[in-house]
Amino acid sequence: xxxxxxxxxxxxxxxxxxxxxxxxxxxxxxxxxxxQQHAGEAPTFLSYNVLDGLEEKGRFSSFLSRxxxxxxxxxxxxxxxxxxxxxxxxxxxxxxxxxxxGTKLIIKP
Amino acid sequence: DAMVIQNPRYQVTQFGKPVTLSxxxxxxxxxxxxxxxxxxQAPKLLxxxxxxxxxxxxxxxxxxxxxxPNTSFCFLDIxxxxxxxxxxxxxATSRDFGQQYEQYFGPGTRLTVT
Numbered sequence: 001x002x003x004x005x006x007x008x009x010x011x012x013x014x015x016x017x018x019x020x021x022x023x024x025x026x027x028x029x030x031x032x033x034x035x036q037q038h039a040g041e042a043p044t045f046l047s048y049n050v051l052d053g054l055e056e057k058g059r060f061s062s063f064l065s066r067x068x069x070x071x072x073x074x075x076x077x078x079x080x081x082x083x084x085x086x087x088x089x090x091x092x093x094x095x096x097x098x099x100x101x102g103t104k105l106i107i108k109p
Numbered sequence: 110d111a112m113v114i115q116n117p118r119y120q121v122t123q124f125g126k127p128v129t130l131s132x133x134x135x136x137x138x139x140x141x142x143x144x145x146x147x148x149x150q151a152p153k154l155l156x157x158x159x160x161x162x163x164x165x166x167x168x169x170x171x172x173x174x175x176x177x178p179n180t181s182f183c184f185l186d187i188x189x190x191x192x193x194x195x196x197x198x199x200x201a202t203s204r205d206f207g208q209q210y211e212q213y214f215g216p217g218t219r220l221t222v223t
Contacts, residue, residue: 004151031209042199042214043152050209087151095206099151 002026004100006088011106012078020073020086020103028093034062034073035087037102043087046073075105083107112136113215115200121221122190130185130218132200138213140206141183143175144199146217152199158183159206187220195222 003025012018024032031050035043049055049064049071061074073086085102092098113134122128134141140159144152156175157164163175172194174186187194197219201212 008149030207033211040197040219042201042217043212044214045211048209048211097154097212099153101149101151104149 002092002098004088004090004098006086006100006103008101009104009106011108012075014078014080014107014109016078017074017076018078018105020075020088020105022071022073022088022100024069024071024088024090024098024100026090026092026098029066030091030093030095032062032064032071032091033089033097034060034071035089037085037087039084046086078107080107080109113200113202113213115198115215115218117218118216119219119221121223122187123223124192125189128187128190128220130187130198130200130220132183132185132215133181134200134202134213134215135181136202136204136213137180138202138204139180140203140210141177142201142203142212143183143185144201145194146197146199155185157206190220190222192222195220 005023034046037043047062054063059076064071087102088100090098142157143155146152155169158177176184197217199217200215203210203212
């Protein structure tokens with residue numbers, strides 16, 4: 001079966017750095033997305049990785065290792081507004097998007 | 110601003126009473142998706158359309174139907190809602206169907222079944 005694993009919940013302090021991990025087992029791989037979802041709202045796109053390595057976009061960076069079936073989302077200089085769920089999603093060989101259940105990130109002052 | 114719009118934002122229906130949720134997009138995207146998302150769970154894909162080609166997920170119950178009368182609009186019909194169908198329903202679009210095309214989501218419709 002296809003599976004995406006992420007921690008259920010993480011807590012971090014305002015101003016700090018947090019790394020949210022995602023491991024996947026899918027039938028084929030055609031890219032990995034990270035989305036942010038605030039409570040009661042729709043997911044919004046954060047990043048896309050298809051090649052190994054680090055993609056940096058402002059305070060957010062996303063890393064991919066295809067050989068390990070692993071990605072992480074790195075959030076720097078955390079702000080209270082970063083409190084949200086972060087969903088990892090992988091495009092499989094049929095271009096279907098397989099979603100993780102998300103990691104709820106709680107930011108404390 | 111180009112966007113994905115869902116109406117209504119909140120819908121209450123009675124057990125067994127048909128309900129229709131609507132989605133429209135001004136992005137002119139080829140692909141439209143309907144997802145069901147329950148609390149603290151991953152979005153579950155119900156259907157997607159590539160233009161007018163309809164694709165039903167294998168495990169989507171027959172109780173759920175969809176229509177896409179034109180490029181801009183897509184509807185989700187729940188013929189006989191059960192208590193287990195209470196969820197957030199998300200409509201999304203993507204420019205095309207392929208590896209690098211991100212999905213753009215509407216704000217969702219939260220369905221309550223009484």
